Amino acid sequence: MGLLGQPTQEKIVLALALVLCLGFALLLPGFWTASNLLNLVRSVSILGILGVAMALVVIGRGIDLSLVATMAVAVAWSLQLAESGMPMAQALAFGLGFCLLIGLLNGFLIAYVEIPAIFATLAMGTAVYGFGRYFLFSLDIVYMPPDAHALTWVGQGTLFGVPAPIYMFALVSALAFLFLRYTRQGRYLRSVGDNLLAARITGVPTRPIILMQYMISSVIGFLAGCVTAASVASMNVRISNSTLIYDVILVVVLGGIGLSGGKGGIRNAIVGTLLIGVLLNGMTIMDIQYTVQNVIKGIILLTAIVIDTLLNPRDEQTAQQGDI
Amino acid sequence: MALTDTLTRWRYRLVPDHLVGEVLSKRWIDNAIPLLILLAVVCAFSFAMPDFFGPSSISDLTRQWGEFSLLVLALMIVMVAGGIDLSIGSTFALGNIVALALIAVAGWPMWAVVLGTLACGAAVGLVNGLLVGYLRLRAFLTTLVTLIIVRAVVDMLLLNYSVAIASTFIDSDSWYYPGEGSVFGVPFSVVLTIILAIIIHLVFSRSRIGWQVLATGGSRRSAHNVGIPVRRVVCATYVVSGVLAALSGLLFASRLGGAGADTGVGLEIMALTAAVLGGNSLGGGRGSAAKAIIGSITAMIMVNGLIRMGVPAGANSLMLGLVLFTAVAIDVRWIKNLHKVVSKVYVSPAYASLPKPPGTDSYSPYAVNDKLAPVTLIGLGEIDGPEDIILDDDDNIYTGNRTGDVIRFFAPDYKQHEVYAHVGGRPLGLAFDKNGDLLVCIGGMGLYRVTKDREIEKLTDETNRSWLSVIDDSRLRLADDLDVALDGRVFFSEATVRYEMHEWPVDGLESRGNGRIICYDPSSKSTHTVLRNLKFPNGICMAHDGQSFFFAETWACTVSRYWFDGPKKGTVETVIPDLPGYPDNINRASDGTFWLALVGIRTPSLDLALKMPGFRRRMARRIAPDEWLYPNINTGCIVRFDATGTILDVMWDRGGENHPMITSMREHKGYLYIGGILNNRIGKLKLKSADKSWTGLASYWGQS
Amino acid sequence: MRRIKAIIMAAALAATTGAVTAQDIEDPTRAPYYDSFKDKTVAFLPVSMGIDLTEGWAAGIKSALEPLGVTIEIRDPNFNTAAGAQALTSLISEKPDVIVVHNPDVQSYARLLRRAEEAGIYVVQVNMRSAYSTDAFVGADYVGMGRQIGQRLVDLCSPDNGKSGKVAVTQGVLTAAASIYQMKGINEVLNDHPEIQLVSNQAADWDATKAKNIAATVIQQHPDLCAITGFWDVMDVGTAAAIKESGQDVYLLTQGGGNQATCDAIAAGSFDESVVYNVPGQARDIANIIKQLLQLKPEPGAMKTTLFTQLEFITADNMDSGTCWKLPGQ
Known part of the structure; x- marks a missing residue:
């Protein structure tokens, strides 16, 4: 333990992922091969990109439940526009603009109207999905125009044998890491998450920072949406109503980013994503039934949280009020 | 001029401005916005669809509402304790499938099915409770994971049993009763939910465990530090929530008899929406059964109405989202600004026109002099705020202290003192009853008795509630002075029902009749209000006829006499209509006249301001309380008057050195003892022409 | 808007009808035919609008019945069974003449459908059957479909033909009636053919991304995989992408309503074959059943008709420009 220092949730989750990896590698033929490992990372890279977006918001003591809906609707709209003849780049620019607008609205409602983030974004998710279904397109599934090769590469291409989504995941993670670490806005974001009132008193422009945080998450979400659409050549708007958003939150919190804000970094989101990826991949190889997979996944997640709590017990005296 | 005055007077007499602040400071006003949203939704839908609230529609709607409302109640209980339970949707589905499997596949009798289903719900709740309550896991994350696990378990049960369930016809009337039966025409689920809601309301508002839950949600740390078993309380909320969710699932099973893959999917979000629409706050401390019910009705009507209108799914979600925005935004702003608004509008000055004050120059009966100069001081610096003073047969002095004690100074030199009794609140008026027990008015607490054995007994802390008063005036806020009639009845004044002890000068700004005189009858141990709408009634002193007493109204600058017998x-008669200052305590003098303390002297500016309520209201709203124009209580005097109201004597302390202010005086064996609520001393003045053997006790109760 | 349009059209129709009958020889069935649809209401309660199947049915029913003056009402519970049950409950109290219902599962609506019939409303079920049989069922025979798919897999992948014999199934939601019945059919066939090995049987929740991840892992574990069959073409877009990325030659047999998107995908080589229950044909069946019910006026629930839809196996070879159908706006 001396070498590892204080066992944080991040380390526990990482250790758990490694143990699982080791177990699968020993027991499952075909798990520990380069192609499977690449496939493993590729299969969770979209989840990982969304996790990075969510991590930024959660570090700023927010939560963005509209992330999936925004990404689905914006990308589906872009595809719809492209299908009706608009150049792909222009269509994507419209989609991006839509995302920025939704992020701005989220931030405004949270920072200025002071609606709790969980409700503002929950309502925004519902409203965005409804808006898309009602005004932008009539079918839930929008297919990608066949001639959009450049975009298709983002989801299906490879470079040096590594699938493109992994590059996207790595790129987004790296940018987010640098942003949090080296830019003034990134540090402000963390200070806002750590203690909003203190940040405001010391002169941090807290409200603009909150606006920015939701706009960034929307934009990263749009990127994740592009990768999704490209990799399956279509966008199913119904994923806004799926439990994907729960998985995204799980990845973030599992990696050790507290919902009370200010804690953790991009690394934590990556670790959480990897654990989920290893689990899913191993269980698919074993051909475990889908429902049983969910039980196993849930129990392992629960184990990770329980171990963390046992090693770092939360005390009545130190716990933060309202930290659920 | 006179006309505008009259108009102003009627304007302030007829329009009850003070009600605004009182209504806004009620606890139930918290529900106003959720209720308004509910009304708006009801109006909108009954306008859009005239038959939406028709009998058949209502019956279907309410049945579904019963089930949904149970879930909202479940979530509310957890939220109030500072947690969140996202697993209720899955637990609902579990309750549904378990109930169906038990009745259709296992063939259990109905009572066993109910017990089995509820036990399943309790088990899920217990897992949540152990993890969140005892292990201190984060509620959001933990219940998110149990949501996934329970949902997967439900799916597994579905795969095994759904075909068997679908192919079995359940032949049991008792099975269909919860879902389809009615009690006096009201669907069973609604009756059940309302009963449960009432029970939950009673538990939260009137039971120890309910208060412990509220305290835990309000501040878990403080709750822990005062010894509440926080972990057990939190765990219990999850168990209850699990049971309620399973019960809801059972009702659903009995109504539809179907186990679908998506049963209960997303219900947690719906329930959360409803809970928030009702005004329950995330993070705990604020929530009630009523809020849960209001929220669930609103959400139910909205979702159902939109589906029934045949709105396309997109528009449906869009509207739902927008309504959620609006509702939460309004609620958030409301909560945030409510106390600001209350603090601005609570002070509501009324019109008061005082008669022209008599002067204090040498022609006046109130002419300024220095008769209080020779006063000697008792307990200088050792006592803080002796509002009233009383002496017993052994000449010991009793007085109240700001620290919540009754202090006794020992005769004859009054150098020594002790805490006679620790009463815990600010002792104001003092009196001895026939048995020699000390009766004390304690600000914020009520009327108490300290027996000769120093036992402290509460005599009364409430009176009859007046029906039309918005403020709950049954509690005694500021019992001030008292006196005892020959038959033992205690008459005491309550200065104001609108302000707490420490805000008493603000009441002067209002100059409305906020005070009252209350009678406590020891023979029946009953309390009732005798006179109301008095302007800060203060001193009370029995007249010698045994049928009446004198009382002073501080902000009205009058002394009046009230007959309670004979x-x-x-009837009430004003004895002195135009005092130059603000009267406080009245006590008997040895020659059959009465002593009266004037706590402060009127100023022309405030007298004028009293005729300008609008001016005072603007003052209260716009500038800080420190800067307000208050009644002057820096200089006072002692007045002696007779039963007809004639002023016989006035004693001043011109320099204000010994007695910056005077709130009471008590004559005893030729001396006058003087107290003041802001003083740090008791004064003792030798009276020249007084009866050297006269004591107050003897005057009341005869030679003992 | 559409309703207004329908009313105008109906009015125009009625006017022309009147004009025509005045001049020509009377067809004795004509007037009763049109009379039987006057002021009738048909309510359509799908699992959700916004997917090609339900939009296709709605469009077909509308085009067949609205010109006759029938009002079509659509309630959209958006994949929420509880909301659907609420909608059905309120429909029963509103009393339309016919309810066309698309069941989310075999049970949830069963009791309500009986109540609807008891209330005097005809109930037509589409594509997904409830445990309670009503006046009519129009849709695919899923057990039979499963058998046919199973047989197709055997034909394609049998080691006798030099293939590996390894096949994978990607279901939607495990508990949906379509999944349960089809799996039953597939298993019946595969049990008779031990040479065919079912290497993966997973549920992807109707989600293309999940289907893609499952397929990618399975192909990677079994590079010699012969075929994957998925239960919905929309979801199998993901499976197709996984196959394409892997570069392996895996036969993808999907199924669905036969929307133009399916044909496009077959043309593009994403899908190899699709089992199609022709949606416009189903819509016509529904409309015909409704016309029959409204004309014959039997006691609701007295007549139990089943119309299984003819299945088509579309491949690039037997496909032409008219094989698939398009939605009006598509």
């Missing part, structure tokens, strides 16, 4: 029973 031929003039029930």
Whole structure:
């Protein structure tokens, strides 16, 4: 333990992922091969990109439940526009603009109207999905125009044998890491998450920072949406109503980013994503039934949280009020 | 001029401005916005669809509402304790499938099915409770994971049993009763939910465990530090929530008899929406059964109405989202600004026109002099705020202290003192009853008795509630002075029902009749209000006829006499209509006249301001309380008057050195003892022409 | 808007009808035919609008019945069974003449459908059957479909033909009636053919991304995989992408309503074959059943008709420009 220092949730989750990896590698033929490992990372890279977006918001003591809906609707709209003849780049620019607008609205409602983030974004998710279904397109599934090769590469291409989504995941993670670490806005974001009132008193422009945080998450979400659409050549708007958003939150919190804000970094989101990826991949190889997979996944997640709590017990005296 | 005055007077007499602040400071006003949203939704839908609230529609709607509302109640209980339970949707589905499997596949009798289903719900709740309550896991994350696990378990049960369930016809009337039966025409689920809601309301508002839950949600740390078993309380909320969710699932199963893959999917979000629409706050401390019910009705009507209108799914979600925005935004702003608004509008000055004050120059009966100069001081610096003073047969002095004690100074030199009794609140008026027990008015607490054995007993802390008062005036906020009639009845004044002890000068700004005189009858141990709408009634002193007492109204600058017995029973006569200052305590003098303390002297500016309520209201709203124009209580005097109201004597302390202010005085064996609520001393003045053997006790109760 | 349009059209129709009958020889069935649809209401309660199947049915029913003056009402519970049950409950109290219902599962609506019939409303079920049989069922025979798919897999992948014999199934939601019945059919066939090995049987929740991840892992574990069959073409877009990325030659047999998107995908080589229950044909069946019910006026629930839809196996070889159908706006 001396070498590892204080066992944080991040380390526990990482250790758990490694143990699982080791177990699968020993027991499952075909798990520990380069192609499977690449496939493993590729299969969770979209989840990982969304996790990075969510991590930024959660570090700023927010939560963005509209992330999936925004990404689905914006990308589906872009595809719809492209299908009706608009150049792909222009269509994507419209989609991006839509995302920025939704992020701005989220931030405004949270920072200025002071609606709790969980409700503002929950309502925004519902409203965005409804808006898309009602005004932008009539079918839930929008297919990608066949001639959009450049975009298709983002989801299906490879470079040096590594699938493109992994590059996207790595790129987004790296940018987010640098942003949090080296830019003034990134540090402000963390200070806002750590203690909003203190940040405001010391002169941090807290409200603009909150606006920015939701706009960034929307934009990263749009990127994740592009990768999704490209990799399956279509966008199913119904994923806004799926439990994907729960998985995204799980990845973030599992990696050790507290919902009370200010804690953790991009690394934590990556670790959480990897654990989920290893689990899913191993269980698919074993051909475990889908429902049983969910039980196993849930129990392992629960184990990770329980171990963390046992090693770092939360005390009545130190716990933060309202930290659920 | 006179006309505008009259108009102003009627304007302030007829329009009850003070009600605004009182209504806004009620606890139930918290529900106003959720209720308004509910009304708006009801109006909108009954306008859009005239038959939406028709009998058949209502019956279907309410049945579904019963089930949904149970879930909202479940979530509310957890939220109030500071947690969140996202697993209720899955637990609902579990309750549904378990109930169906038990009745259709296992063939259990109905009572066993109910017990089995509820036990399943309790088990899920217990897992949540152990993890969140005892292990201190984060509620959001933990219940998110149990949501996934329970949902997967439900799916597994579905795969195994759904075909068997679908192919079995359940032949049991008792099975269909919860879902389809009615009690006096009201669907069973609604009756059940309302009963449960009432029970939950009673538990939260009136039971120890309910208060412990609220305290835990309000501040878990403080709750822990005062010894509440926080972990057990939190765990219990999850168990209850699990049971309620399973019960809801059972009702659903009995109504539809179907186990679908998506049963209960997303219900947690719906329930959360409803809970928030009702005004329950995330993070705990604020929530009630009523809020849960209001929220669930609103959400139910909205979702159902939109589906029934045949709105396309997109528009449906869009509207739902927008309504959620609006509702939460309004609620958030409301909560945030409510106390600001209350603090601005609570002070509501009324019109008061005081008669022209008599002067204090040398022609006046109130002419300024220095008669209080020779006063000697008792307990200088050792006592803080002796509002009232009383002496017993052994000449010991009793007085109240700001620290919540009754202090006794020992005769004859009054150098020594002790805490006679620790009463815990600010002792104001003092009196001895026939048995020699000390009766004390304690600000914020009520009327208490300290027996000779120093036992402290509460006599009364409430009176009859007046029906039309918005403020709950049954509690005694500021019992001030008292006196005892020959038959033992205690008459005491409550200065104001609108302000707490420490805000008493603000009441002067209002100059409305906020005070009252209350009678406590020891023979029946009953309390009732005798006179109301008095302007800060203060001193009370029995007249010598045994049928009436004098009382002072501080902000009205009058002394009046009230007959509680005899031929003039029930009448009030003003004895002194135009005091130059603000009267406080009244006590008997040895020659059959009365002593009266004036706590402060009127100023022309405030007298003028009293005729300008609008001016005072603007003052209260716009500038800080420190800067307000208050009644002057820096200089006072002692007045002696007789039963007809004639002023016989006035004693001043011109320099204000010994007695910056005077709130009471008590004559005893030729000396006058003087107290003041802001003083740090008791004064003792030798009276020249007084009866050297006269004591107050003897005057009341005869030679003992 | 559409309703207004329908009313105008109906009015125009009625006017022309009147004009025509005045001049020509009377067809004795004509007037009763049109009379039987006057002021009738048909309510359509799908699992959700916004997918090609339900939009296709709605469009077909509308085009067949609205010109006759029938009002079509659509309630959209958006994949929420509880909301659907609420909608059905309120429909029963509103009393339309016919309810066309698309069941989310075999049970949830069963009791309500009986109540609807008891209330005097005809109930037509589409594509997904409830445990309670009503006046009519129009849709695919899923057990039979499963058998046919199973047989197709055997034909394609049998080691006798030099293939590996390894096949994978990607279901939607495990508990949906379509999944349960089809799996039953597939298993019946595969049990008779031990040479065919079912290497993966997973549920992807109707989600293309999940289907893609499952397929990618399975192909990677079994590079010699012969065929994957998925239960919905929309979801199998993901499976197709996984196959394309892997570069392996895996036969993808999907199924669905036969929307133009399916044909496009077959043309593009994403899908190899699709089992199609022709949606416009189903819509016509529904409309015909409704016309029959409204004309014959039997006691609701007295007549139990089943119309299984003819299945088509579309491949690039037997496909032409008219094989698939398009939605009006598509």
